[in-house]
Amino acid sequence: MKEGGMSQVIQVKLVSCTNNPAWTIEQAASVCYDSTPTEDCKLVMQCYKSGHTSVLEHASFTFKISGISRACSHQLVRHRIASYSQRSQRYVNENGFDFVEPITASDTSGDSDYNFLNAMDSAQYYYEQLAKQIPKEDARYVLPNACETTVYMTINLRSMINFMNERLCSRAQWEIQEVAKQMRREVVKVMPQAEKMLVPKCEKNWEYPFCPERQCCGRHLKLKDVYKND
Numbered sequence: 001m002k003e004g005g006m007s008q009v010i011q012v013k014l015v016s017c018t019n020n021p022a023w024t025i026e027q028a029a030s031v032c033y034d035s036t037p038t039e040d041c042k043l044v045m046q047c048y049k050s051g052h053t054s055v056l057e058h059a060s061f062t063f064k065i066s067g068i069s070r071a072c073s074h075q076l077v078r079h080r081i082a083s084y085s086q087r088s089q090r091y092v093n094e095n096g097f098d099f100v101e102p103i104t105a106s107d108t109s110g111d112s113d114y115n116f117l118n119a120m121d122s123a124q125y126y127y128e129q130l131a132k133q134i135p136k137e138d139a140r141y142v143l144p145n146a147c148e149t150t151v152y153m154t155i156n157l158r159s160m161i162n163f164m165n166e167r168l169c170s171r172a173q174w175e176i177q178e179v180a181k182q183m184r185r186e187v188v189k190v191m192p193q194a195e196k197m198l199v200p201k202c203e204k205n206w207e208y209p210f211c212p213e214r215q216c217c218g219r220h221l222k223l224k225d226v227y228k229n230d
Contacts, residue, residue: 010067010175012182014190021059021157021191029055044193049205056157056197061187063153065179069100071145072175079163082155089147090137095128098148100175120146157194160187165201170217 018024022041029043030036032055037043047055065076077084105116123144130139155163160183166172167180184198202211202220209220216222 010178010182011065012179012186013064014183014186015062015064015152017061017187017190018059021061022193024058025055025157028058041193045196048197053158053161056161057159059157059191060154061157061160061183063155063183063186064150065153065183066150067100068149068151068175068179069145070143070147070149072100072173072179073149073151074145075167075173075176076151076153076179079155079159081159082153082163084154085152087150089140089143093131093136094140094143094147095131096124097127097143099144099146100148101146103174116146120144157191157197161197164198165204168198168200169202169213170200170219171213171215 022044023037025044025047026037026041029047029052032052033043035043044055047053068076073086077086099120101113101116101120105112123142126142127139130142133139164180164184167176168184170177172180184194187198188195196206199206200219202213203209210223210226211217211220212223
């Protein structure tokens, strides 16, 4: 029987992408304007800044995302213009499942760590008992959101920009923030032009940043405060 334990590391790996994504977008954009593609891909950034973002859909990226919780993957798949393949709890035996423990549970004083780990032990025990009595697809109902999973995700650049706008925000949940940060690092390696696109929503227009959130982290002024300062 597999010994369950706590997952320590979120890992995001870019496994494939459109060949030379910036150049692919540049060529697509040049068709729209009946122009000649520029070697430094100036059209890519012009289209992004002007809001002509449909051309960004011609570049896509596939990631392997591992070491995340089911709580995180539930947030991930809310970004609907993407394709996902996830480790199945219906077909895969989850005896001794690994899990993700929030820092708030493990690093605080009191009984939170003890209670959390006890909850994992209890879920593991009852899952294993139920899996002997009923199909795995029904025994999985007692598995926690902390259960570790692996996801393949394919997403085009336009949709990824929306993903980053939301999930790089400091108000996003910590786990999916980390996924977003690692995805961004991977994409910038193969498409440096994406560095200014893959930002939190307060920096969508990096020349005129402002926070659109009701509760602001203070990174940038809220829009009403920008106007007050003018």
